[in-house]
Amino acid sequence: MKNAFTVDLExxxxxxxxIGEIKYEDWDKQEGRVTAPTLRLLDLLKKYNRKATFFVLGWVADRYPELIQKVAADGHEIASHGYSHKLLTGITSDFFExxxxxxxxxxxRACGVKPTGYRAPAFTVVNSTKWAFDILKKLGFTYDSSVYPTSVHPDYGIGDAPLSIYSPQNGLTEIPLSCAVLFNRNIPCSGGAYLRFLPYFFYKQLVNSVIKSGRSYIFYTHPWEIDTEIPRIKLPVFKAMRHYTNLASTFGKIERLLQDFEFTSLQDILSEQQTG
Known part of the structure; x- marks a missing residue:
């Protein structure tokens, strides 16, 4: 059973x-910092001979085509993260398409690759936005990796969704984010703030429990999560904690994960499943 390393490239x-502090219309006015941490992640993946899936934001692809070309040239899968990072819970199906x-x-345009995998901004394929599956299929996508089978987060999650890879409808494949099951509760452990907040020894136990259950472990991170110099925006206390806590330790934890577990791309996992 293979595990997947994924990057939401934004x-x-x-x-x-x-969202409440920096509008989409003002993105071009901000300091662009995506290149350096992404190259750092690429170097780390190369060091441990691991392949990954990069969910590329279209806005970033238009402004940093050379970076996307570098990701593809390193042999990683290129998938879509949408264009404008609008949450599906706040848009119409027409806008989404x-x-x-x-x-x-x-x-x-950036790298010559037509993506067949998708991840929604902030995992917002939820019960009220399952209409996204039909549109993904219509546009030629073969899989989605947006569903988080948990109920602990205020903005996303389908608490009763399957924990393993499944087909939600129309032949599309869903690769859900990973949760460990503790005391009959689905505990998120796919990366992001969950990796940053938890001590590594405990986080590793959660990962091991996913793998021992016979499921592929699906990990994700963002380039900004290893950038300790990102501008500090005044946020509500909880959001500030969720966004800025332990940025300095993230890179080291990711390296330990790469040392402790085998990782590949989501497409590689699907290929193995189809031929297995």
């Missing part, structure tokens, strides 16, 4: 935590 100001197609075109 700049620091694209995060949904900052336009935004998704715009992202596909931007990624193809």
């Amino acid at each position: 700049d620091w100001f694209c995060s949904h935590n900052l 336009e935004d998704l197609l715009k992202s596909v075109n931007a990624i193809e």
Whole structure:
């Protein structure tokens, strides 16, 4: 059973935590910092001979085509993270289709790859936005990795979704984010703030429990999570904690994960499943 390393390739100001502070229309006014941490992640993956899936934001692909070309040249899978990082819970299905197609075109312009995998901003394929599956299938996508089978987060999650890879509808494959099951509760452990907040020894136990259950472990991170110099925006206390806590230790924890576990791309996992 293989595990997947994934990167949501967006700049620091694209995060949904900052939606109320930095508008999409003002993104071009911000300090672009995505290149250096992404190259650092690429170097780390190369050091341990690991392949990954990069969910590329179309907005970033249009402005940093050389970076996307570098990711593809290193042999990593290129997938879509949409174009404008609008949460699915706040847009219409028509807007979603336009935004998704715009992202596909931007990624193809940047590196010549047409993505077949998708991840929604902030995992916002939830019960009320399952209409996204039909649109993904219509536009030629083969899999989605947006569903978090948990109920602990205020902005996302489908608490009763399957923990393993499944087909939600129309032949599309869903690769859910990983949760460990403790005391009959689904505990998120796919990365992001969960990795940053928890001590590594405990986090590793959660990962091991996922793998021992016979499931692929799905990990994600963002380039900004290893950038200790990102601008500090005044946020509500809880959001500030969620966004800025332990940035200095993230890179080291990611390296330990790469040392302790085998990782590959999501497409590689699906290929193995189809031929197995």
